[in-house]
Amino acid sequence: MxxxxxxxxxxxxxxxxxxxxxxxxxxxxxxxxxxxxxxxxxxxxxxxxxxxxxxxxxxxxxxxxxxxxxxxxxxxxxxxxxxxxxxxxxxSGQAGRLRIGFSASLALTVLPGLLRTFRERFPAVELDIREMTTVPQLAALHEDAVDIGLLREPPPAGEAAALGFRTVLTEPFVAVLPSDHPLAPRRTVEVGALAQEPFVLLPRAVGPGLYDRITELCGSVGFAPRIVQHAVEWQTVCALVGAGLGVSLAPASIRRIRLRGVAFRAVEPGTVRTRVAVAWRRDDPNPLVARLLEAVGAE
Known part of the structure; x- marks a missing residue:
């Protein structure tokens, strides 16, 4: 009945x-x-x-x-x-669930402050934080698997028209060297001095923009890096450098990774910088996206 x-x-x-x-x-x-x-x-x-x-x-x-x-x-x-x-x-964007993808290196720079600011303003919002590199973040945004991306080197305008990007910060590069490297005693290393060195870098497939920015920096002084080893995470890159497999060029915030046997040095020229951006779907109706963008503006 x-x-x-x-x-x-x-x-x-x-x-x-x-x-x-x-x-x-x-x-x-x-x-x-x-x-x-x-x-x-x-x-x-x-x-x-x-x-x-x-x-x-x-x-x-x-x-x-x-x-x-x-x-x-x-x-x-x-x-x-x-x-x-x-x-x-x-x-009204005061509660709900927000899925955020982020590049691991941003845990060393903008991510903690951004999350702290957002938490203080919207304590009832559930945050789902997912670590992923740039290319998977872009795919996850297109597929509605995350609501916000925090990534390095967003694609050029026109390649992801459905997405919005806002620069959070830019930062210079540093040389990552074995601590017993002949260049390690210097405070600043000329990028050209690394021309004959083997390099350890992230694969281009996981972050083409950042990879291209690094090769652009090398190209600005007349050489293409000789890459002998790839690693997906910067901590692994630094560990391989410390093991003597080569040198690297990395965003300056990577200096916060403390590993024995690794030295970080400022580079010259210091005019090439890497861009960190927040990304979102332009047509996303979730009001929490706008709230996070407000928090980014408050940073």
């Missing part, structure tokens, strides 16, 4: 009358006349199949069926109120 659906308007009228036990006062609380209230209660009693109130001259009381229904009616109305409040919070 199908369960009868109880309209929330009737449940509301029922609970108010159950609290007031007076049709006139209940109608006043509801902002309606007494006859419509009586009609709502009559319809609800017809659905239940039993009287919900015992009516006597000058007296209204809950019937046994009414006493049984009242707790469930209150729970249903409270659940609706909670649902409406939650929906309003999500719709």
């Amino acid at each position: 199908d369960r009868p659906e109880l309209p929330l308007l009737q449940l509301h009228a029922f609970t108010v009358l159950a609290e007031e036990l007076h049709f006139g006062r209940a109608a006043a609380r509801l902002g309606i006349a007494q006859p419509p209230l009586s009609q709502q209660i009559a319809r609800l009693e017809a659905k239940v199949g039993h009287p919900l109130f015992v009516r006597a001259p000058g007296r209204v009381a809950l019937s046994p069926a009414g006493r049984e229904l009242l707790p469930s009616a209150r729970r249903a109305l409270a659940g609706l109120a909670d649902g409406l409040a939650a929906a309003r919070a999500v719709g």
Whole structure:
């Protein structure tokens, strides 16, 4: 047998009358006349199949069926109120879930401050943080697998027209050297002095923009790096450099990776910089995206 659906308007009228036990006062609380209230209660009693109130001259009381229904009616109305409040919070960007992809190296620079600022402003938002390199981030944004990307070297304008990008910071490069390398005692290393060195770099496939920026830096002084080893994470790149497999050029924030046997030195020329950007889908209706972009602006 199908369960009868109880309209929330009737449940509301029922609970108010159950609290007031007076049709006139209940109608006043509801902002309606007494006859419509009586009609709502009559319809609800017809659905239940039993009287919900015992009516006597000058007296209204809950019937046994009414006493049984009242707790469930209150729970249903409270659940609706909670649902409406939650929906309003999500719709206004005060609550909900935000999926953020980030490049691992950004945990050494902009990510902690950005998340702290966002958390302080929107403590009810659930953050789903996912570490991934640039190319997978772009794919995840296109596929609606993440809402926000924090990445290095976004693609040129026109290659990802569906996405928006906002620069968060730019930073120079540093030379990554074995600590016993002949150039390690210097405070600044000329990039051209690395022309004959073997290089350890990230593969171009995971971050073509950053890879091209590094080769551009080498090309600006007349050589192409001789790459002998690839590693996907900068910490691994630094570890391989410390093991003597070669040298590298890396964003300056990589200096925060502390590994024995590795030296970081400023480079000359220092005019080539790497760009860090926040990325999002331009047509994303999630209001939390706009809230995070506001937090980026506050950084």
